[in-house]
Every structure is written in structure tokens, then in C-alpha cells.
Amino acid sequence: MTDDAWLAALAGELRRHQLGPDLTAHVVAETAAHLRDSGESPLSAFGTPEGYATAVADSVGGPQPTTRPAGPVRLEVRGITKRYRRRQVLAGVDLTVRAGQVAAVVGANGSGKSTFLRVCAGLTQPDAGTVRVHGRLGYCPQDGGTSEFLLPDEHFALVGVGRGLSRPAARRQGRAYAAALDWTPPPTQARHLSGGTRQKLNLVLARLGTPDVLLLDEPYQGFDRGTYVDFWHEVWRWRDDGAAIVVVTHLLNQLDRVDLVLDLTRAEAAA
Amino acid sequence: MDADRRAQWLRGVLDLCVLGLLADGESYGYELAQALGDAGLGPIRGGTLYPVLLRLQRAGLVTTRWHGGETGPARKYYRLSAAGRTELRRTAGDWAAFTGSVATTLRQEER
Amino acid sequence: MRRTYAVAEAALREMLRRRVVLGILLLLPLAFYLSRRGDHLGQSIRFVCLGLGWALSTAALFSGSAGRAIEPRLRLSGYATRHLVGGRLAALWTVGVLLSTPYFLLVRFDQHDVRYAAVALIMALTVAVAPPFGLALSAVLPRDLEGTLVLLVVIGLQMMLDPAGTAAHVLPFWFSREIATYAIDHTDRGYLDRGLLHGLSAALLLTVVATVAWRVRQGRRAHLEFVPLG
Numbered sequence: 178m179t180d181d182a183w184l185a186a187l188a189g190e191l192r193r194h195q196l197g198p199d200l201t202a203h204v205v206a207e208t209a210a211h212l213r214d215s216g217e218s219p220l221s222a223f224g225t226p227e228g229y230a231t232a233v234a235d236s237v238g239g240p241q242p243t244t245r246p247a248g249p250v251r252l253e254v255r256g257i258t259k260r261y262r263r264r265q266v267l268a269g270v271d272l273t274v275r276a277g278q279v280a281a282v283v284g285a286n287g288s289g290k291s292t293f294l295r296v297c298a299g300l301t302q303p304d305a306g307t308v309r310v311h312g313r314l315g316y317c318p319q320d321g322g323t324s325e326f327l328l329p330d331e332h333f334a335l336v337g338v339g340r341g342l343s344r345p346a347a348r349r350q351g352r353a354y355a356a357a358l359d360w361t362p363p364p365t366q367a368r369h370l371s372g373g374t375r376q377k378l379n380l381v382l383a384r385l386g387t388p389d390v391l392l393l394d395e396p397y398q399g400f401d402r403g404t405y406v407d408f409w410h411e412v413w414r415w416r417d418d419g420a421a422i423v424v425v426t427h428l429l430n431q432l433d434r435v436d437l438v439l440d441l442t443r444a445e446a447a448a
Numbered sequence: 449m450d451a452d453r454r455a456q457w458l459r460g461v462l463d464l465c466v467l468g469l470l471a472d473g474e475s476y477g478y479e480l481a482q483a484l485g486d487a488g489l490g491p492i493r494g495g496t497l498y499p500v501l502l503r504l505q506r507a508g509l510v511t512t513r514w515h516g517g518e519t520g521p522a523r524k525y526y527r528l529s530a531a532g533r534t535e536l537r538r539t540a541g542d543w544a545a546f547t548g549s550v551a552t553t554l555r556q557e558e559r
Numbered sequence: 560m561r562r563t564y565a566v567a568e569a570a571l572r573e574m575l576r577r578r579v580v581l582g583i584l585l586l587l588p589l590a591f592y593l594s595r596r597g598d599h600l601g602q603s604i605r606f607v608c609l610g611l612g613w614a615l616s617t618a619a620l621f622s623g624s625a626g627r628a629i630e631p632r633l634r635l636s637g638y639a640t641r642h643l644v645g646g647r648l649a650a651l652w653t654v655g656v657l658l659s660t661p662y663f664l665l666v667r668f669d670q671h672d673v674r675y676a677a678v679a680l681i682m683a684l685t686v687a688v689a690p691p692f693g694l695a696l697s698a699v700l701p702r703d704l705e706g707t708l709v710l711l712v713v714i715g716l717q718m719m720l721d722p723a724g725t726a727a728h729v730l731p732f733w734f735s736r737e738i739a740t741y742a743i744d745h746t747d748r749g750y751l752d753r754g755l756l757h758g759l760s761a762a763l764l765l766t767v768v769a770t771v772a773w774r775v776r777q778g779r780r781a782h783l784e785f786v787p788l789g
Contacts, residue, residue, distance in 0.1 A: 203514075204498070207477060207524045211494045214478035223495035236499035237506055257782075299780035300631050312788040316635050321628040326573040335629075338565040339637035366576065382632065389788060 180212055183219040183226060190230030193359075193406050196237065204233055227402070247436070248276025250311060251390050251421035257296055257306035259289065266292050267303070272439050274421040276389070279412060279434075282425045284441030290425040291319060293441065294394045297423065312389025313340075317396040320372075322379045329355070329362035329370075329378050333385060340386025347385060354381040357414075358407050373399030380408070384415065391415060391422045409434075451490075458489060463500050464543060465489060467528065467536040470510060476523040477501065501526060509535050562638055566646025567653070573625050574654060580621060584614040588662055600670055601743035604678060606718075607662055608735045612685045613714045615655050619693025620706040622647060627697075634777060644770050648690050655686030677742035677751060681735050684758030691765035692731050698772035731765065734758035 184205055191201040208229075212219055223229045254272040258265075266289035274280045282290050295301040297308050298316040316322075323332060330348055337347020355362050360377045367375060380396045397408045413434075416422055424435070458465075462484075469475065469483050477498060484492045504510045509532035516522040528536070574581065591610030595603040630643055659682040666678050696706040713730060720727040722736040738754035740746050 203524065204502075206514075206522065207498060208494065210476075210523050211478050211481075211498070215481070215494070217494070222493055224493075229495050232495060232499045233502060236502040296782070298631075298635060299783035300778065302779050303782055307782050307784065309784045309786060311786045313637075314635055314785070316632065318632075322632045324569065324573060324629040325625060326576040327569060331569060331572065332629075335565055335569050336633065336636045338561060339633055339642075341637060386636070 180209075180219055184209055184212075186226035187223075187230060190226045190403075191233065193403055193410070194230055194234040195410055196234060200237065247278055248419060248421075250274075251276050252297070252311070252423065253307075253309040254297060255307050255309075257293065257303045257308070259292055259296065259301070259303045267296070267441070270306070270439070270441070272423070272437070274390070274423060274437065276419045276421050277416055278436040279416050279422045279424065280437040280439060281435040282423060282439045282441065283427065286427075288441040290427075290441055291394055293439075294392050294423065294425055298392050310390050313386070315383040315385070315388035315391045317379050317383035317391075317393045319394045319396070319398065320375075320379075322382065323367040323375060325368040326366050328364055328366060329381075330364070332367065332378060332382055333362075336382050336385050340388075342386055351381050351385055354384050354411075357411050358404055360404075371399065373401065373404065376400065377404070380411075384411075387418070387420070389420060391420050393422065393424045395425050395427070454490060458492075461543065462492070462496070463504055464536070464539055466497075466500060466504065466526075467509065467532055468540070470526055470528040470532070471536060474525050474527040476525050478523075480526070504532070508532075562642040563646045563649065566633070566638065566642055567649040570622055570626065570647045570650035571653065574618065574622055574650065577621070580618075584618055585658060587614045588658075589665075592662070592665065596669075601673070601739075604666055604670065604673065604743055605736060605739045607666065608678075608681045608685055608739060609714055609717055609732060611655075611659050611662060611682060612689045612717075612732045612735065613710060614658065615651065615686065615689035616693035616696070616710050616714075617707065618654060619651050619690040620697045620710065621693075621703060622651060623694045623697025624703050624706075631777065640770060640774055640777075644694070644773050647694065648766070648769075651690035651694070652686060655690060659683075659686055674742040674745070677738055680751075680755070681738045681742070684734055684738075684755075684762065685732065687762040688731055688734075688758060688765060691762065691769040695765055695769040695772050698769060698776045728757070731761050734761065 187208065188201060188205050191204060196204070208219075208223060211217075212222065215222060250273055252272065252274040254270065257267050257270040259267040270293060272280060282293060284290050292301060294316075296303045296306075297310075298314065299308070300316075324335075327335070330351070333347045333351030334344045337350065338344065340347070342350065352362060355377065358377050358380065360374065362378070367378065370378065376396055376399055380393070383391060383393065383396070393412075397405050400408060412422060412424065465484060465487075466480060469480055469487075475483070477494065480501075481492045481494065481497050484490075484497075501510070505512055505526070509529060510526045511529050512527070513525050514522050515525050588607050588610030592603050592607035595606050626643070626647060633643060663675075663679055663682055666673070667675055693706075693710070696709055697703075700706045700709065714732070717727075717730050717732050717736070720730070722733060722740070727733050727736075734754040734757040737750050737757065741748070741750035741754065
């Protein structure tokens with residue numbers, strides 16, 4: 178990798194960490210000056226762009242964890258019970274999420290994480306329990322949720338019109354959310370998109386029209402590392418904008434930064 | 449000397465050493481790296497040094513300015529702030545007490 | 560109306576992009592027509608009308624299952640059943656008109672001594688009946704293959720069963736044979752009236768069935784309550 182390529186990669190990584198244009202430019206300029214002065218190779222002096230950007234982000238504290246007062250209740254889940262044949266999947270699950278909160282749903286494979294989210298979205302009927310959604314609901318399934326033969330822009334228009342947006346507004350908003358995931362929607366039918374790209378489309382569609390409650394079912398499958406980071410930054414941003422967010426995840430390294438954790442493992446063990 | 453142990457020790461005091469060097473006057477990253485090497489603290493990688501400088505800047509212990517050199521590129525210069533000077537004086541005392549205790553303990557081991 | 564139109568447009572785009580399927584559907588009635596053109600001109604009219612019904616039902620079946628992945632999401636995004644089913648039906652009816660027009664012209668200029676207006680009526684009723692029939696099948700049967708087989712059986716029966724028998728009356732395209740007799744053999748008005756009544760009832764009934772089946776497939780969500788924000 179040439180110095181310039183390494184520096185460009187560094188700039189990209191710093192942006193991913195949302196360090197702001199000023200700090201990003203300063204760090205890159207200082208690093209470039211050091212490389213010129215010392216004549217060292219960037220990899221031996223600074224390591225990988227990813228690693229160095231993470232070190233920089235850590236030293237300035239990363240995106241600031243703020244303690245915001247939680248808003249009004251947006252999602253109320255009470256006593257959800259669901260069994261498939263003889264297998265109890267969910268047993269009296271409760272969850273309350275307020276505006277500006279992120280709830281993580283965790284649990285082993287088969288512990289009913291996706292079922293729980295589908296129940297919340299009204300796609301699966303539980304055996305008992307109620308779900309109350311205040312405002313509008315956005316849902317991002319693990320797969321599906323798109324139409325094979327439509328272009329990304331046509332998806333934006335279709336979902337946007339349902340949400341009461343005009344077509345140009347829906348397209349603009351869709352493209353803006355896509356850009357935050359470092360994606361420029363191509364004029365390609367959804368069936369020709371890769372798995373990760375299709376999930377980006379899925380995620381953008383869930384957010385279109387800024388719903389008040391967002392249900393995300395492991396939406397990052399097939400994302401590369403950078404997009405995965407982008408995804409969580411988007412989640413924090415949506416939370417800061419006042420959305421109530423429920424994320425199904427089996428990756429626990431983000432749990433220190435969510436507001437609530439719903440662990441479904443125990444429900445399965447008890448059954 | 450064991451390189452790992454040395455790196456470990458340095459990690460704990462690198463920020464202090466940088467403050468110490470800056471007590472002699474304004475400097476920039478590469479010059480600080482060289483000065484640390486000359487002082488016998490071993491080669492310091494840029495990837496280690498600059499995050500420390502950012503932390504010091506963020507804590508308000510150093511101030512910075514960009515200055516374009518006539519011959520080279522613009523460089524970021526670091527200068528000790530009043531808070532940095534106070535911090536250096538205090539922690540230098542702490543460090544002396546700490547190394548004193550370490551030295552005493554090690555001598556007891558010899559006996 | 561904006562929402563129905565948006566669904567119709569998307570469904571139309573989906574269909575127009577499946578070029579191979581579209582090509583086969585377009586040519587299938589022609590094959591039906593040519594297969595009997597040699598021996599009995601009138602029979603070829605009966606066949607082309609049933610061919611149109613089969614092609615349109617199949618198109619509706621595929622269209623219904625193509626929408627399956629995105630419809631739950633659309634339902635959460637402000638679309639009601641009437642938008643989703645109505646929009647897709649509107650798209651299919653449009654395709655039906657486009658598909659049957661060249662075949663009507665073919666009959667108009669290739670055949671003599673038939674009641675053209677009655678042939679046009681058969682085609683119009685076919686365009687009305689086939690889409691809800693295919694959509695209902697796609698809602699009830701989870702896989703395309705199963706739906707296609709059912710369609711094959713229905714059209715096969717429709718061709719073989721004696722239209723005079725009572726069993727034939729319950730088939731969705733019975734009106735086609737009945738009105739064709741009026742158009743080709745110049746029988747009395749009774750054939751036309753019975754066919755018209757059957758066709759209209761079939762279109763209405765199948766539209767209701769398609770809507771209900773679609774609703775059932777989407778599942779109930781009695782446990783979910785939406786509270787609008789003030």
C-alpha cells in the first residue's frame with residue numbers, strides 16, 4: 178500500500194468513527210507530516226489504518242455517550258407467549274422501550290429472538306400477550322422485505338408513498354440514509370444485489386419516513402466491518418433523534434452502549 | 449532489556465515524558481519521537497505517540513497550533529499549558545515517590 | 560388512490576421485467592389458436608380465449624408470489640389490503656387488456672361469420688376473471704409449482720368437460736365456452752345471457768376470494784395496537 182493510499186484509508190476510517198471533518202483533517206495532516214519527516218512506512222509507524230483510527234477515536238473518547246433523559250413510552254410489550262407445537266419459544270416476555278432508547282434482544286440460536294420481533298411487528302400472532310406501539314412502526318427483517326425485480330429507488334418510492342412522502346422526497350431520504358451506510362444505490366434490480374447490499378436496502382426502507390419505533394432483526398448480516406460500524410453509528414443517531422429502537426443481536430460487544438437488554442435465553446431454558 | 453516489559457513501563461509514563469519534554473519548549477510530533485529515542489526510551493512509534501498527544505490536548509494539558517514550515521509541510525506544534533505545567537509538577541513528584549518505593553523494594557529483595 | 564397507483568405501478572414494472580415469462584405468456588394463446596386453426600375455425604376461437612385465461616391466471620399467480628416478500632413491509636408502511644390487492648389487480652387487468660387486444664384483432668381479421676362483439680365480451684370477461692383467480696391461488700398455495708399445476712388442471716378440465724354438464728358450471732371460465740357458442744354457432748341469446756351472468760359473478764366472487772385469502776395469509780394481528788401520536 179502506498180503512503181497516499183494508506184492515508185486515504187485512514188481518512189475513511191476516521192470518518193467512520195465520526196470524528197468530525199476538522200479532527201479528521203488534522204490527524205491525517207499530522208500523520209502525513211510525520212511520515213515525510215521520518216521516512217518510515219505507514220504500516221510500521223502507525224499500523225493498519227483501521228487500528229490507528231480506533232486508537233485515535235479512543236484517545237478523544239469516541240462519539241460521546243450522553244446521558245439523555247428517556248422520552249415517553251413508545252413500545253409496550255406485555256406477557257408475550259408463543260409456542261410452536263410442543264416447544265415453548267416465548268414465555269411471558271415483557272419489554273418497554275421509550276423514545277431515545279435502544280433495546281438489544283439477545284439469546285442463543287432458537288431462543289425466539291426473531292419470533293419476538295415478528296410478534297412486535299404484527300407478522301406473527303402470539304398465543305397470549307399484547308403489543309402497543311405509539312406512533313409509526315419500521316421493521317427490518319433478517320432477509321426478504323424487498324422486491325426482486327424493483328430497483329432500489331423504486332423501493333424508496335413505493336415504501337415512501339405508503340408513509341405519506343412524495344416520490345422525490347422518498348428518493349432523497351432513501352439516498353441520504355444509504356449514503357450514511359456508505360452506499361450509493363445503483364440502478365440494479367434487487368435480485369442482483371449482494372446479500373450485504375440487500376440488507377442495506379432493507380435497513381434504509383425500515384427507516385424511511387422516520388418511524389417512531391424501529392424493529393431491527395440482525396440487519397447487519399453480510400455487512401463488512403466498516404459498514405457494521407456505520408450501522409451502529411446510524412442506530413445511535415436515530416436514537417438521538419428520538420426513535421425507540423429494538424435490535425436483535427448475537428454480537429455482545431455493543432451491549433455496553435445500549436440502554437436495555439432483553440435476554441431470551443432463560444425463557445428457552447425454562448421450557 | 450526485555451522489550452515487552454520496557455514497552456509496558458513506557459505506556460504508563462509516556463504522557464509524563466511528553467509533558468517533560470514540552471517543558472523545554474514547543475515541539476512537534478516527529479521531533480518529540482526523536483527526543484524520546486535520544487533520551488534512551490527506545491523507538492516510539494507514531495501510532496503510539498500521537499494518540500497520547502491527542503489525549504493531552506483533550507485534557508487541556510497542552511495547547512496546539514499549526515505552523516507552516518518554509519521548507520516542509522505544515523506541522524502541528526504542541527506547547528505546555530498552565531494546567532499542563534501544574535500537572536507535570538504534581539505527577540513528577542508522584543513518580544519520584546513511586547520509583548523510590550520500587551527501588552527500596554527491589555533492594556530488600558537483594559538482601 | 561396514490562397508494563393503489565404506486566402498488567399498481569410497481570407490480571407492472573415487476574411483470575414487464577420478467578421478459579422470458581412474459582414472452583411465453585404472450586405466445587401461449589397464439590399456440591392454442593394455431594393448434595386448432597386447421598380443422599375447425601370456431602374451435603380455434605374457443606382455444607385462444609381459454610389460452611388467454613390460462614396465460615393471465617399464470618401471470619397473476621407469479622405476480623402474487625413476487626409480492627410476497629415485500630407485502631408484510633408495505634402493510635406496516637401505511638398500505639391497506641385494498642391498496643395492495645387493488646393495485647396488483649389493476650396492474651394485471653392492464654396487462655390483460657394489452658395481451659388480449661392483439662388476439663381480438665387476430666380473430667377480427669382471420670375469421671369470418673362470427674359475432675365479433677361477443678368475442679370481445681369473452682376476452683373482456685376473461686381479463687376480469689383471470690387475475691383474481693391467479694391471485695387467489697397464489698394466496699392459498701405457498702409455492703408457484705403447486706399453483707401452476709392447479710391452473711393446468713382447471714384449464715384442462717375446462718377444455719374437456721361438456722359445457723352442458725353441471726360440473727362444468729363451477730369452473731371459472733365456463734362463460735367462455737358458453738358465449739363462444741353464441742358467437743360462433745349463432746345460437747340464441749340465452750347462451751350470451753347465461754355466459755355474461757356467469758362471467759360477472761365469477762369476476763366478483765374471485766375478487767372477494769382473492770382479497771379474503773390474501774388477508775388470511777397476512778395473518779391476524781389482534782394483539783397489536785397502534786396508538787397515534789398527538
